[in-house]
Amino acid sequence: MTLSLYIARRFATTVGQVFLIFFGILMLIDMIEQLRKFSGKGAGLGDAFRLSLLNVPETLYRILPLIFVMGSIALFLGLARSSELVVVRAAGRSGLRFLMVPVLVATLIGALAVAVLNPLVAATSRAYEDLSAEYAAQGAVLSVSDAGLWLRQGGSYGQTVIQAQRAGLDGTVLHNVSFLTFGEQGVPVTRIEAESAELTRGAWIMTGAKVWNLKAANPELSATRWPDGTRLPSDLTPERIRDSFGTPSAVPVWQLPSYIAGLEQAGFSARSYRLWFQMELAQPLLLTAMVLVAAGFTMRHARFGKTGIRVLYAILAGFALFFLRNFAQALGDSGQIPVSLAAWSPPLAAVLLALGLLLHLEDG
DSSP: OHHHHHHHHHHHHHHHHHHHHHHHHHHHHHHHHHHHHHGGGTOOHHHHHHHHHHHHHHHHHHTHHHHHHHHHHHHHHHHHHTTHHHHHHHTTOOHHHHHHHHHHHHHHHHHHIIIIIHHHHHHHHHHHHHHHHHHHTOOOOEEEETTEEEEEEOSTTOEEEEEEEEEOTTSSEEEEEEEEEEOTTSOEEEEEEEEEEEEETTEEEEESEEEEETTSSSTTTTOEEEOTTOEEEOOOOHHHHHHHTOOGGGSOTTTHHHHHHHHHHHTOOOHHHHHHHHHHHTHHHHHHHHHHHHHHHHOSOGGGOOHHHHHHHHHHHHHHHHHHHHHHHHHHHTTSSOHHHHHHHHHHHHHHHHHHHHHHHHHO
């Protein structure tokens, strides 16, 4: 028990140190990037630090598997150079039994990362988007709720809030849609109800539209119907609507099931969000795979030599697994392979291959 606690503490400490090193490096790089982006918009060094502090956690969370593989390499190399691995084996504990402690710690940290760190990263990502939008003077234009789809557009004709019961996959075709235009004083001046509206270059093409002038004494008496094909000016583009979705990582993992249901109810494809949800569930298994991959190449005594080559192989294997996971994510996001296969096959395959390598080294 004492030995297990010692190994667990060493592993957690090593991973934590690597995490802090990456945090410092990413903060410096991101602060330079934030200064480059917003220095002309009145942002100073303090603002850049605050923006980076909100933006870096998402990057750290994404590269958490790489942090684990490097932390595991550092742990096993340290134990090998101090001959502690020899002592552990002399005490009658096999290599696979020794690995049970780092694997268990990695699994627990992975579960905590998904349950606790993921919502924190989602909160900081949203805060970063809001703060950067203030400097860029351009906010998000789309949101999805139980009431359907909401859009916002601006222009010389005023601000318009758009609400639709459902939409096409890219948000450019709206059904059962309402347009509420506000004047300079923030008072609604026009209301439009339409059966459908399709976004084209610079305008919405209306079908079955009825218009109320809210400044009239009796808006219903002055209401008119627009012929099909009437154009309503708009500064929205399909790209702006798509970008307003943000990334799936901006939604806390606990809220993803309801968010996915809301997207699908509004008529959007939620494949990327369902894929991200499955990948988050597979995160503990991926971190375990990284520990086993690092152990397969570096958990050997230093007197065997070729330490540098083995470290290089371990790092390359970790990066290969990270690339394979991202490649599978791209395939799953495009619909070429099932979501579950894209999320679970890379870490599961890595665990099996790493276990095969460890069994060969231990018994072969």
